[in-house]
Amino acid sequence: MDSSFYESDVAYTGAPSHNGKRGLGTDKQPFLVVLSTEQENQYPLYIKLHEVTSDSGNLIQEFFDQYVKMSNERKLNTDGKTTYNILKTRLQVINEAIDYDKEDHRLYFLNKIISNLNQYLLHVYHGVSKRMLPLYYGEYEWRFNHRKCRTIMDKIKNYITQSGVATRKMIRDYVDQYAMARGLEIS
Template sequence: MFQRPMTLLEFQAKFPTDDACRNHLFSLRFPDGFRCPRCGHDRFYVIRSRHLLQCQSSACRHQTSLTVGTIFEKSRTPLRKWFSAIFLASHDKRGISALTLAREIDVTYKTAWAMLHKIRHAMRTREQSYKLGGIVEVDETYVGGPGENPKPGRGTNKTPTLVALSLSPDGKPGYLRMQAVENVKGETIAAFLNQHVEKEAIIVSDGFPSYAPVAQDRPVLAMKFDPKNNPDHMKWLHRAVSNAKTFLLGTYHGIKGKHLQAYLSEYTYRYNRRHFQGEWFNRLLQASISASPITVAELTG
């Protein structure tokens, strides 16, 4: 059932304080009521000075936090600012830059950058939890920042990126995957497909020779791309790639290097939820508490 997107005023009214955010986190982490993560006891009390939940079992007394095991773990940033960052990141399909986020929620650029990358980590973790199936279009593209070699296609010095898009039974675009890779050799393509695409899926590709080894283990329909005589060949994938490059250039002014994959994962996460507009905030918040913690050192290392 279609859900109307939450407005900014509705969001602010629902989460005016950190306590309101903690109460919402509690309902998400313990939807059936509290259960001690160590002993399973169902009674607890709150240590308010430290925002901890302590098990009331005399044999346990385990203390836990609502943020442990999430991207919020050990963060000194107030939960209300985290919730605001997730709301802003989820409600604009163009994404939000660290500079804009820093200004909107009154944090430093460094803090905003780390928050957004932790949110992208949650997006990527969620996308890795399932594989594409059915008919899957597969191709490669090349992504880079402004000023890099503008030569199109194979031979450019931009980052090679593998792309897979599943199709629904009526031929409409389904779910997307994009992965930055070192090269587009057959073994690289095979590893990408093994990670992201079900073994029984039918692969649709162009006539690039690197797909030949893949055809030994998977059903592959290869057809040389001819934009003049067959413009509809993999048209949905090509459109998704074009939109991804616009996304990267529009909000982030081009991305390259070690963080490229984080932005590609952000785009695919958004693309795959394009039909769930009213659920964007709750879905991204759920992804954020389901993903494992990641430190700034891990993000920058």
């Protein structure tokens, strides 16, 4: 991702928690969302979704090193979590608490995207197992990032003609390998 402004948050996907807790105490699946925009708090350009095992600064730093172009001229808006402070030497991190009651708060579009993703998983797929979540994150990310593409059918045609048949076993094996490489729990 290459932009002057980023927004990021760790969100949670899943059914209501059995323990009744929210945020860090929940047993829902955490995932990291990074959104790029042309101007601060403006219409989003691209997103990147990534499931994480926990909400930690080291995981966030690894993700940003791999996927986000960083420099001191670029800004990152977050919601006040201290886990983003690890990036302060490489980005301008605006890490303040947000008043979500205000209609035009700093993470407005990011929160809309997270809400849409959760509704998409709930109402389109009627729930997804934790094991298959990376595939659905990838699909949602691809759909969002290609939403303005005029020749989408040409791209899809090229992908289909260049790809082979993937059996259910092949997909299951790939998901298992992915989970093991990330150190995720296979359920």
